[in-house]
Amino acid sequence: MAKTKALLALVALGFSVAVQAAGQSEAERARQLLQKTLERSYPQNVIAIIMQRNGEANGSMQRIQVQINRDGKMRQTVIYPLSLEGVETIDDGRQSATFLPDENLVIVQESPKLLPNDAGTRINLTVRNYGLKLGGCATIAGRTATIVVATPKARELETRRYYIDEKTGFLLQLETMESNGKPKIAFQAQTVVYPAKISPQTFMIDLEVGNYQKTIYKRRGNILSMDSRGSSLGFEPILPDRLPMGFELQDAQINDSGDWRSVAVRITDGPVKGTVYQWPSSEKIGVKASSGTTTETAGGLKFVVAADVPEAARRRLLNAFLDAARRQADVPSLLGQTFQLELIGLDETLTRAVALLLAMPNGGGMPSVLPETW
Amino acid sequence: MNCKSVQTYLSAYLDGELCGQESLQVRDHLMRCGECQSEEHQLRTLKQMLRGLPTYSPNAEFENRLVASVMGKATGRPALRLHLNFRWQVATGMVAAGILIALAVTKLTERSVPGANALPVATRDSTFEFSRDQLFMAGNDPLSGNRFVVPTSYGKD
Numbered sequence: 001m002a003k004t005k006a007l008l009a010l011v012a013l014g015f016s017v018a019v020q021a022a023g024q025s026e027a028e029r030a031r032q033l034l035q036k037t038l039e040r041s042y043p044q045n046v047i048a049i050i051m052q053r054n055g056e057a058n059g060s061m062q063r064i065q066v067q068i069n070r071d072g073k074m075r076q077t078v079i080y081p082l083s084l085e086g087v088e089t090i091d092d093g094r095q096s097a098t099f100l101p102d103e104n105l106v107i108v109q110e111s112p113k114l115l116p117n118d119a120g121t122r123i124n125l126t127v128r129n130y131g132l133k134l135g136g137c138a139t140i141a142g143r144t145a146t147i148v149v150a151t152p153k154a155r156e157l158e159t160r161r162y163y164i165d166e167k168t169g170f171l172l173q174l175e176t177m178e179s180n181g182k183p184k185i186a187f188q189a190q191t192v193v194y195p196a197k198i199s200p201q202t203f204m205i206d207l208e209v210g211n212y213q214k215t216i217y218k219r220r221g222n223i224l225s226m227d228s229r230g231s232s233l234g235f236e237p238i239l240p241d242r243l244p245m246g247f248e249l250q251d252a253q254i255n256d257s258g259d260w261r262s263v264a265v266r267i268t269d270g271p272v273k274g275t276v277y278q279w280p281s282s283e284k285i286g287v288k289a290s291s292g293t294t295t296e297t298a299g300g301l302k303f304v305v306a307a308d309v310p311e312a313a314r315r316r317l318l319n320a321f322l323d324a325a326r327r328q329a330d331v332p333s334l335l336g337q338t339f340q341l342e343l344i345g346l347d348e349t350l351t352r353a354v355a356l357l358l359a360m361p362n363g364g365g366m367p368s369v370l371p372e373t374w
Numbered sequence: 375m376n377c378k379s380v381q382t383y384l385s386a387y388l389d390g391e392l393c394g395q396e397s398l399q400v401r402d403h404l405m406r407c408g409e410c411q412s413e414e415h416q417l418r419t420l421k422q423m424l425r426g427l428p429t430y431s432p433n434a435e436f437e438n439r440l441v442a443s444v445m446g447k448a449t450g451r452p453a454l455r456l457h458l459n460f461r462w463q464v465a466t467g468m469v470a471a472g473i474l475i476a477l478a479v480t481k482l483t484e485r486s487v488p489g490a491n492a493l494p495v496a497t498r499d500s501t502f503e504f505s506r507d508q509l510f511m512a513g514n515d516p517l518s519g520n521r522f523v524v525p526t527s528y529g530k531d
Contacts, residue, residue: 037516049423065420074513079424091513098509107506112513122517162517171516191423199412217506260503266511273515275507306508308518 030132030148031123034162034271036169038119044168044194045069048141049079051188063190072113073203090205097205099212106212108205110219118250118268126270129153129246138163140172141189150271154245156313160271168194179310186308220253220264235280237263238301240324244316245269267307267317274307274314276321294318299325375399380410384417 046068051061063080074091078084089098091111098107126132135147145163152159161183163173172192175183207214239249251266255277262279281302294305294314303321305314375383380403386392387400404410512518 034517039516047419047423049427065423067416079420089509089513096510096513098506107509109506109510112510174517191426193419193423195419199415201409201412202416220510255503255507257503262503264507271517273511273518275511277504277507304504306504 026134027132030134031127033146033164033166033169034126034132034148034150035119035123037162037164037171038122039117039169043070045196045198046168046170046192047195047198048170048192049190051185051190053184053186067198067202069198069203075202090203092203092205095205097207099210101210104211104213106207106214108207108214108216110217114219115251121250122268122270122273124270125246125248125268126150129269130271135161138173141192143172143189143192145172152245152269154269154313156316157245157269157272157309165192176308217257220255222251222253233263234261235301236328237265237278238299238303238321238325238328239265240320243267243320245313247274247317265321272307272309274305274309274317276317277304277306278302278321296322298322299327299329301325375403377403377407377410380404380407381413384410384414388414388418388421 046066048066050064050066052064054060054062060081062078062084065077065079067075071093073093074089076089078087083102086101087099089096091113093111093113096109096111100106130150130152133149133151135149138145138147140163143165146166148162148164150160150162159177161173161175161177162171163175164170165172170189170192171187172189173185174187175185178184233254237252239252243249247267247269249265250268250273253264253266255262255264260279262277265276265278267274267276278301281297281300292306292308292314294311296303296318299322303318303325305318305321307314307317309317380400383392383396383400387397390397392400404414
């Protein structure tokens with residue numbers, strides 16, 4: 001009897017280990033597939049027609065023809081709706097030009113392909129912040145897609161389902177699961193072909209074509225590597241030490257144009273990338289509200305969070321920036337004092353206490369309002 | 375035929391809508407011009423792909439519902455009709471003609487403003503800059519739902 005029990009226990013243990021191993025290998029396969037999609041270059045040329053939800057409040061769909069070559073050069077042309085028909089963006093890997101026929105305008109800026117490849121960082125964050133598993137297969141645009149399900153650990157975020165062509169890594173469909181459990185399609189390929197060749201002329205930017213007014217932007221500056229970012233910008237950008245829901249700061253750039261001088265802080269939790277724009281609230285400049293943005297003012301700065309996440313999640317992200325802005329506005333000279341004290345080797349608690357005393361108008365006494373994290 | 379006119383005719387050429395001579399001229403140009411060949415190839419691919427898309431047809435009840443809806447509107451509110459006698463018809467016609475002449479004279483005597491004939495240019499403000507930056511970021515994100523973002527907001531706030 002005892003032998004039978006031991007044997008049963010052994011079988012159960014073996015079964016449990018096998019199930020766990022299978023689960024791990026499934027998660028690992030899902031991770032690898034997602035990483036393949038995140039990598040910039042495709043092993044094949046792609047021509048596709050995709051339907052995509054637009055960023056406007058009405059959430060209507062757009063139909064776009066997309067051509068991508070092996071080097072990652074891209075041309076996208078709007079087919080529908082009629083109001084945007086003919087709007088075209090060509091990215092030759094060095095610069096990106098968007099032709100807006102109705103506005104008679106071409107916008108030229110640096111290619112996003114020039115940014116450092118962040119696939120490794122993003123996949124690590126994805127594994128940390130989401131549970132990954134395979135969700136079976138489906139046929140999208142005549143191609144067999146493997147479904148990767150990413151379930152967030154943070155309750156404010158949505159489960160995302162990626163339909164990936166396993167052979168090429170091309171994302172064929174993206175769904176987010178709404179709070180009622182219904183899938184909402186954000187992006188869907190309707191037809192996809194992988195041609196052996198796409199003419200190089202497809203990705204050539206000819207700024208002399210037509211009679212477009214050209215708006216050429218200089219390359220964005222990265223403020224994280226600048227020593228005196230505040231003085232060159234005219235305001236001190238807010239970069240919180242910690243963000244909620246597993247988000248992390250990736251980069252911060254200056255969007256410098258005559259009309260709008262702002263800082264764009266790039267954040268990501270892995271699958272989702274967002275941007276937090278900030279500029280002095282004294283400049284009476286607004287940004288038209290759209291479905292993917294949340295806006296607020298604090299500490300003399302205006303903040304706009306733009307990210308493809310639910311409003312509650314954007315609000316939490318925004319609050320992290322607002323809190324940091326209020327702290328900075330409350331204790332204007334504190335940062336410099338703290339850095340100096342840390343340099344001479346005082347321990348953290350003492351550093352904070354002395355820094356607070358230094359920040360007092362008379363150099364002593366208890367402050368009436370303490371910053372929240374202290 | 376030069377490249378510009380050929381590219382204007384390309385769509386009609388592929389749809390077989392050109393007359394014989396125009397069609398021959400386009401074909402002749404295509405045989406000699408690589409750039410237009412490339413354009414023709416792209417357009418042909420696009421048309422093929424569009425033909426492959428699913429078509430949607432309304433359900434069987436749609437026509438009945440539409441007709442009922444239109445009839446309901448038509449019978450619900452009778453159109454307003456004015457019955458004017460001949461004198462009033464002449465007077466109304468003269469007034470309308472007078473307004474038209476006045477408008478035409480105003481248009482003809484209008485001073486031409488320098489640059490008024492220039493093509494329209496988009497107004498640029500923070501919304502414009504915001505769209506531009508979103509376009510930049512989306513282009514760097516293969517996992518984004520707005521990966522092929524299209525700038526849609528270029529108006530003033």
